[in-house]
Amino acid sequence: MNIRDIAKLSGYSSGTVSRVINNNDYVSEKARKTIKKIIKEYDYAPNDVARNLSNGKTCDIGVVLPHNKHPYYTQLVDGIMDEAFASGYRIVLLPSKFDSKTELKYLNRLRRKAYDSIIFTSHGLPLEKIYKYKQYGSIVCCQNPGEYDIAAAYTMRESSYIDALNWIKLHNFKKISILLSRDTTVSATAQKTFSAYEKVFNTAPKNELLNTNVTTFEDGYSAAKQFHANHQYPDVYFTNGDDIAAGVRQFYLDNSLEIPQLIGQENQLSGQILNIPTINHHFQQVGKLACRLAINNQTKQLPVESEFIFRQQKAIEN
Amino acid sequence: MNIRDIAKLSGYSSGTVSRVINNNDYVSEKARKTIKKIIKEYDYAPNDVARNLSNGKTCDIGVVLPHNKHPYYTQLVDGIMDEAFASGYRIVLLPSKFDSKTELKYLNRLRRKAYDSIIFTSHGLPLEKIYKYKQYGSIVCCQNPGEYDIAAAYTMRESSYIDALNWIKLHNFKKISILLSRDTTVSATAQKTFSAYEKVFNTAPKNELLNTNVTTFEDGYSAAKQFHANHQYPDVYFTNGDDIAAGVRQFYLDNSLEIPQLIGQENQLSGQILNIPTINHHFQQVGKLACRLAINNQTKQLPVESEFIFRQQKAIEN
DNA sequence: GTAAATTGTGGAACGCGTTCCATGTCAAGT
DNA sequence: ACTTGACATGGAACGCGTTCCACAATTTAC
Numbered sequence: 001m002n003i004r005d006i007a008k009l010s011g012y013s014s015g016t017v018s019r020v021i022n023n024n025d026y027v028s029e030k031a032r033k034t035i036k037k038i039i040k041e042y043d044y045a046p047n048d049v050a051r052n053l054s055n056g057k058t059c060d061i062g063v064v065l066p067h068n069k070h071p072y073y074t075q076l077v078d079g080i081m082d083e084a085f086a087s088g089y090r091i092v093l094l095p096s097k098f099d100s101k102t103e104l105k106y107l108n109r110l111r112r113k114a115y116d117s118i119i120f121t122s123h124g125l126p127l128e129k130i131y132k133y134k135q136y137g138s139i140v141c142c143q144n145p146g147e148y149d150i151a152a153a154y155t156m157r158e159s160s161y162i163d164a165l166n167w168i169k170l171h172n173f174k175k176i177s178i179l180l181s182r183d184t185t186v187s188a189t190a191q192k193t194f195s196a197y198e199k200v201f202n203t204a205p206k207n208e209l210l211n212t213n214v215t216t217f218e219d220g221y222s223a224a225k226q227f228h229a230n231h232q233y234p235d236v237y238f239t240n241g242d243d244i245a246a247g248v249r250q251f252y253l254d255n256s257l258e259i260p261q262l263i264g265q266e267n268q269l270s271g272q273i274l275n276i277p278t279i280n281h282h283f284q285q286v287g288k289l290a291c292r293l294a295i296n297n298q299t300k301q302l303p304v305e306s307e308f309i310f311r312q313q314k315a316i317e318n
Numbered sequence: 319m320n321i322r323d324i325a326k327l328s329g330y331s332s333g334t335v336s337r338v339i340n341n342n343d344y345v346s347e348k349a350r351k352t353i354k355k356i357i358k359e360y361d362y363a364p365n366d367v368a369r370n371l372s373n374g375k376t377c378d379i380g381v382v383l384p385h386n387k388h389p390y391y392t393q394l395v396d397g398i399m400d401e402a403f404a405s406g407y408r409i410v411l412l413p414s415k416f417d418s419k420t421e422l423k424y425l426n427r428l429r430r431k432a433y434d435s436i437i438f439t440s441h442g443l444p445l446e447k448i449y450k451y452k453q454y455g456s457i458v459c460c461q462n463p464g465e466y467d468i469a470a471a472y473t474m475r476e477s478s479y480i481d482a483l484n485w486i487k488l489h490n491f492k493k494i495s496i497l498l499s500r501d502t503t504v505s506a507t508a509q510k511t512f513s514a515y516e517k518v519f520n521t522a523p524k525n526e527l528l529n530t531n532v533t534t535f536e537d538g539y540s541a542a543k544q545f546h547a548n549h550q551y552p553d554v555y556f557t558n559g560d561d562i563a564a565g566v567r568q569f570y571l572d573n574s575l576e577i578p579q580l581i582g583q584e585n586q587l588s589g590q591i592l593n594i595p596t597i598n599h600h601f602q603q604v605g606k607l608a609c610r611l612a613i614n615n616q617t618k619q620l621p622v623e624s625e626f627i628f629r630q631q632k633a634i635e636n
Numbered sequence: 637g638t639a640a641a642t643t644g645t646g647g648a649a650c651g652c653g654t655t656c657c658a659t660g661t662c663a664a665g666t
Numbered sequence: 667a668c669t670t671g672a673c674a675t676g677g678a679a680c681g682c683g684t685t686c687c688a689c690a691a692t693t694t695a696c
Binding site for chain 3: 002003004014015017018019021022046047048049050051052053054055
């Protein structure tokens with residue numbers, strides 16, 4: 001059952017049926033009624049794919065994300081979803097698992113008009129390569145694209161990092177451990193952490209107090225454990241998430257050691273419960289802005305400021 | 319630039335070009351080479367929408383979910399995403415915000431062939447209504463569809479609830495508070511909680527120790543506060559999530575009151591940190607199964623057993 | 637050597653909705 | 667009475683890839 005069948009059955013042409021379906025002008029009341037009756041009678045529903053083909057757009061936005069387990073992605077997706085819903089767009093989840101080949105596959109799907117636009121919540125592919133696909137549709141990144149003329153909404157982490165590190169400096173902590181989720185060679189966030197550190201302390205972070213690939217509670221726990229095994233005793237941990245900081249804390253608790261100062265990120269529940277100072281990144285807001293850029297096909301860059309939230313860690317812990 | 323342009327430019331027909339693109343049989347090496355060269359030269363990429371139209375399927379699965387903020391949904395989506403990715407399907411997020419009209423809109427999109435199938439992670443619409451749309455595509459629910467012949471993957475909560483409540487009974491707790499996320503009139507989970515309660519205690523839960531619409535840390539906090547304001551003093555809280563239990567705990571901490579026994583759900587980080595007994599629902603596994611049902615268009619029902627995980631709450635808390 | 641099978645290719649038809657252009661009708665305007 | 671413009675509708679063309687059928691050219695088989 002297609003639009004031409006309805007046309008025949010109602011005695012009108014497909015054009016008129018289309019006009020009725022889309023509530024266009026210039027259709028007589030009589031035609032409208034007759035056609036609507038037939039549509040109902042034969043339980044006809046227009047094919048969305050054909051419609052998309054004809055209209056040359058899908059109202060679908062592809063969202064590339066490595067996984068959905070981390071609050072960065074979850075919140076981002078939630079923000080994107082909200083905005084897309086409000087504008088009548090739909091979002092298609094494109095899991096990348098941090099694989100560049102997969103990301104390229106998705107860019108090619110944009111090229112093949114499967115999506116109107118694509119949002120990278122994170123990307124392994126170099127921006128140079130991504131940039132080449134701009135001609136095929138609107139592309140938005142959630143990281144600072146630097147010199148590249150690519151649309152982006154992203155968190156401005158540095159000033160909040162500087163705030164946090166200044167706080168550390170002010171309180172005279174000396175052995176500063178930094179737990180990163182990814183290496184500085186691949187992660188802009190890690191780079192920002194380093195540059196902030198250098199701005200505040202005029203020196204690079206100490207290698208022996210550094211750890212990468214730390215992303216979960218468990219990772220935080222093992223990182224702390226490892227430091228102690230290596231006879232390194234940080235007095236403050238600058239971590240990539242409250243959950244991680246909570247993991248670090250757990251190690252000290254389990255070993256009846258005094259809990260060092262912790263700094264988390266992302267204002268997660270764990271940090272709220274344990275009163276860990278944190279850095280709030282407003283990811284949901286970033287998602288919203290990214291989605292808006294995607295929909296309007298604007299090549300703007302919209303930084304969103306993060307903020308250091310101080311909390312007094314409790315002196316006595318369970 | 320479309321397939322016919324490539325056909326003309328290469329001196330072959332569109333059929334042959336199509337065969338080259340899809341790596342079909344019966345194409346001479348010469349034709350393959352020539353056509354591939356032209357495709358490359360003109361940077362041609364076949365249109366996915368046209369392809370979908372022609373093939374009569376999109377390889378898209380719509381996933382209806384109220385929001386992406388709760389671990390139930392996040393984990394479910396993650397499981398679905400994994401499975402879809404492995405099978406070459408894509409998932410389209412369909413935010414419902416618990417609104418039946420919106421859900422209906424999505425069912426109609428299934429009817430209009432926008433998706434091959436649709437998964438309801440939760441539904442406000444009565445199953446009767448959903449059932450009617452089965453003819454238009456594969457539909458999968460993540461809740462027990464009871465008598466309806468609808469595909470479903472869902473958690474079997476009752477036996478774990480009975481385990482937890484039996485534990486409560488065994489340890490002689492008397493004032494049992496139940497914090498639910500939604501009302502029994504709409505929520506199957508709430509109903510399961512009630513029926514488990516009745517099976518264990520041979521009586522209904524006490525109304526004055528009951529609270530609904532409790533879904534977050536903050537909600538747990540206020541629920542506990544409210545009980546105390548009403549001079550109700552539960553000695554155990556059976557809650558809908560570890561985060562909620564953590565919120566309850568916080569109220570007692572803040573007021574220097576002895577922390578009652580807590581029982582959480584969903585094995586969240588907060589519960590792990592605070593050693594709150596919990597119920598693990600294996601949502602990711604449910605998501606996987608649901609997605610598989612959707613892809614294979616099977617009308618099976620796959621229950622997944624939950625399990626009560628006991629943990630010794632620490633006596634002294636910070 | 638001829639029938640049968642294999643390989644290669646063209647092209648129309650199909651999937652299906654939208655839109656533009658042509659044509660026609662009728663009432664308002666002058 | 668005649669033009670103009672609003673209203674109404676048909677129908678072809680378009681968006682674009684896939685597939686089936688027909689036909690031709692080779693091979694293989696006996």
